Amino acid sequence: MKYRLLGKTGWSVSEIGFGGWALGGQWGGQDEADSVAALDAAIDRGVNFIDTAQGYGEGRSERVIAKVLPGRRDQVFVATKTPPAPGPWPPSPYCKAEERYPESYLRANVEERLSNLQTDCLDLLQLHTWTRAWNRDPAPLEILARLREEGKLKRIGISTPEQDQNAAVELMRRGLIDTVQVIYNLFEQEPAAELLPVARETNTGVIVRVVFDEGALTGKYKAGHRFPENDFRSRYFAGDRLERTVGRVEQIRRDVAEAGLGDTHTLADVAIKFALADPAVSTVITGIRNADQARLNAAACDKPDLPGPLLATLRRHNWLRGVWYSGK
Ligand SMILES: NC(=O)c1ccc[n+]([C@@H]2O[C@H](COP(=O)([O-])OP(=O)(O)OC[C@H]3O[C@@H](n4cnc5c(N)ncnc54)[C@H](OP(=O)(O)O)[C@@H]3O)[C@@H](O)[C@H]2O)c1
Numbered sequence: 001m002k003y004r005l006l007g008k009t010g011w012s013v014s015e016i017g018f019g020g021w022a023l024g025g026q027w028g029g030q031d032e033a034d035s036v037a038a039l040d041a042a043i044d045r046g047v048n049f050i051d052t053a054q055g056y057g058e059g060r061s062e063r064v065i066a067k068v069l070p071g072r073r074d075q076v077f078v079a080t081k082t083p084p085a086p087g088p089w090p091p092s093p094y095c096k097a098e099e100r101y102p103e104s105y106l107r108a109n110v111e112e113r114l115s116n117l118q119t120d121c122l123d124l125l126q127l128h129t130w131t132r133a134w135n136r137d138p139a140p141l142e143i144l145a146r147l148r149e150e151g152k153l154k155r156i157g158i159s160t161p162e163q164d165q166n167a168a169v170e171l172m173r174r175g176l177i178d179t180v181q182v183i184y185n186l187f188e189q190e191p192a193a194e195l196l197p198v199a200r201e202t203n204t205g206v207i208v209r210v211v212f213d214e215g216a217l218t219g220k221y222k223a224g225h226r227f228p229e230n231d232f233r234s235r236y237f238a239g240d241r242l243e244r245t246v247g248r249v250e251q252i253r254r255d256v257a258e259a260g261l262g263d264t265h266t267l268a269d270v271a272i273k274f275a276l277a278d279p280a281v282s283t284v285i286t287g288i289r290n291a292d293q294a295r296l297n298a299a300a301c302d303k304p305d306l307p308g309p310l311l312a313t314l315r316r317h318n319w320l321r322g323v324w325y326s327g328k
Pocket of ligand 1: 021128159160211216286287
């Protein structure tokens with residue numbers, strides 16, 4: 001495993017992090033024994049950064065992570081997220097910060113995160129989403145700063161709203177957040193234009209999410225695949241979306257083979273290495289559901305870096321397709 005600094009936190013975090021969404025059960029059935037084995041395998045291979053959220057099964061992901069922490073609390077950093085109080089997701093431009101992240105709500109929510117993770121201080125609390133409508137008066141971040149002073153949390157982050165990831169850029173420039181969590185992958189390369197350069201200028205830690213485009217960029221899904229109804233991907237890849245995605249993934253596979261990496265790198269390795277090629281990136285939180293995926297993803301960081309000409313070819317796979325999370 002290799003490690004990088006997480007911006008101004010000064011923490012040395014593993015290039016491969018653990019994304020804990022599927023542990024919450026919204027990706028179809030998820031056996032708790034598989035989740036524990038996945039976490040154990042990842043930590044044993046040097047993964048020291050785990051991402052979770054209240055929203056991943058109403059705390060189920062946090063609670064299973066808490067089970068593997070005893071005896072390892074000093075070995076791993078755990079980042080969790082607080083969602084806004086009920087209302088539109090993503091927050092509409094007309095939402096008021098004081099209604100979606102009021103102080104009493106944030107305080108109670110942080111206590112629930114502490115309880116689920118069985119700790120008295122969170123390493124990193126991220127607001128799960130944001131709108132640039134709140135940039136002029138980012139009061140929720142001031143409330144979190146007070147909670148930090150009170151010893152409830154160590155660091156503050158934002159997870160970008162997927163429809164407007166650059167909404168976080170102003171917060172980074174004003175030094176209001178320690179970390180930013182962003183979608184950056186072979187299809188979603190827009191962060192390379194502004195967010196990643198600003199992260200370097202401002203020493204903001206960058207946590208990359210969805211590096212496999214919800215699994216598709218591993219190359220294992222075929223066009224006719226049907227996700228179970230209780231897997232959110234049955235909506236994310238609704239209609240002809242999976243078919244269109246698979247066509248593009250197959251072109252990436254051909255590009256990788258032509259570059260001579262077909263035998264050394266899986267498509268998952270290539271997806272991970274593509275994100276890590278930008279030095280602004282601190283960690284890539286690959287979604288992991290079992291011990292095999294933990295082993296494979298942890299091993300990816302020790303594969304050779306992608307050569308410059310292949311990186312240049314892969315940049316052409318940037319895909320301006322809009323936002324798919326609300327389904328088709
Ligand atoms: N802030 C937010 O709003 C937000 C949104 C999304 C994600 N996240 C965070 O980012 C993390 C990563 O994103 P993600 O989990 O949504 O998606 P992802 O990393 O793009 O895809 C993860 C999925 O790919 C498959 N996979 C993983 N490793 C593999 C391998 N080596 N070979 C083959 N298949 C593999 C697994 O699913 P299958 O085996 O079922 O295919 C896994 O659940 C999340 O877990 C979460 O922590 C945050």
